[in-house]
Amino acid sequence: MRAMARPDLADDLPEGTEKVQKVQAMFDAIAPRYDVVNRLMTFRMDVGWRRRTVRALALPPGSQVLDLACGTGDLCRELQSSGLRPIGMDLSFGMLAAARTDAPLAQADALALPVPDGSVAGVTCGFALRNLRALEPFFAELARVVRPGGRIGLLEVAEPSNRLLRWGHGVYFGKVVPVIGGLLSDPAAYRYLPRSVAYLPEPGRMLGMLADAGFTAVDRKLLSTGIAQLITATRSVTPAAEGPEAPGAPS
Numbered sequence: 621m622r623a624m625a626r627p628d629l630a631d632d633l634p635e636g637t638e639k640v641q642k643v644q645a646m647f648d649a650i651a652p653r654y655d656v657v658n659r660l661m662t663f664r665m666d667v668g669w670r671r672r673t674v675r676a677l678a679l680p681p682g683s684q685v686l687d688l689a690c691g692t693g694d695l696c697r698e699l700q701s702s703g704l705r706p707i708g709m710d711l712s713f714g715m716l717a718a719a720r721t722d723a724p725l726a727q728a729d730a731l732a733l734p735v736p737d738g739s740v741a742g743v744t745c746g747f748a749l750r751n752l753r754a755l756e757p758f759f760a761e762l763a764r765v766v767r768p769g770g771r772i773g774l775l776e777v778a779e780p781s782n783r784l785l786r787w788g789h790g791v792y793f794g795k796v797v798p799v800i801g802g803l804l805s806d807p808a809a810y811r812y813l814p815r816s817v818a819y820l821p822e823p824g825r826m827l828g829m830l831a832d833a834g835f836t837a838v839d840r841k842l843l844s845t846g847i848a849q850l851i852t853a854t855r856s857v858t859p860a861a862e863g864p865e866a867p868g869a870p871s
């Protein structure tokens with residue numbers, strides 16, 4: 621990914637196929653303790669953030685929603701509690717095997733979904749943007765599978781803009797989280813995960829990518845003093861590639 625918000629953290633972070641393989645192996649390894657470390661790390665705030673993500677979709681009950689990079693199924697459970705019909709997909713068999721949900725699950729790469737065009741009403745994706753090989757092909761895949769007028773909710777970590785909060789957040793995620801994660805799970809993984817925030821592009825660029833992919837009403841909300849972010853958008857009724865410039869379009 622280019623145009624990172626935190627190039628200072630980016631040294632030695634893998635890219636391309638190497639990144640995909642390392643991320644998959646890492647989540648396979650940390651899957652059994654993932655939930656407990658997550659709740660501890662975020663003081664359970666992650667539960668409220670997922671609830672807010674599902675609410676922000678504002679889809680009618682019964683709508684089919686893909687939860688991409690579903691991990692252990694937290695968002696799938698939240699979607700079901702709201703009367704929606706989730707299908708969870710993740711690259712890591714380890715995470716899928718540790719999932720606690722009765723939603724249908726499938727092993728799939730979020731950049732090449734085994735799903736027909738325009739076939740779902742919505743997509744959620746929690747804490748995975750920085751784990752993907754690249755964001756532009758991911759957003760293009762979202763635009764392909766979500767029907768016109770459908771909604772997406774992308775939840776991700778963020779860094780507070782307030783300098784003092786950012787310093788405290790940096791100490792906590794840079795020093796404390798690797799210790800907690802190392803004691804309870806895999807030390808290398810919990811050293812890598814806080815650094816992986818460096819993959820995220822500047823917010824404005826990320827929102828621009830979504831608009832270019834064919835989404836409107838693109839919005840970003842900061843959660844809990846800016847330590848998490850929720851990006852929402854609506855699939856345009858007019859596909860990006862068939863906008864006013866498309867051949868045959870009225871001028």
Ligand SMILES: C[S@@+](CC[C@H](N)C(=O)[O-])C[C@H]1O[C@@H](n2cnc3c(N)ncnc32)[C@H](O)[C@@H]1O
Pocket residue numbers: 643644647688689690691692693694695709710711712715728729730731745746747748751752753
């Ligand atoms: C930090 S976990 C988040 C899990 C879950 N969404 C949650 O809210 O707890 C990131 C997940 O992204 C998955 N992942 C990473 N790259 C992926 C890809 N290319 N396609 C699908 N899932 C992927 C990982 O296997 C992992 O389960």
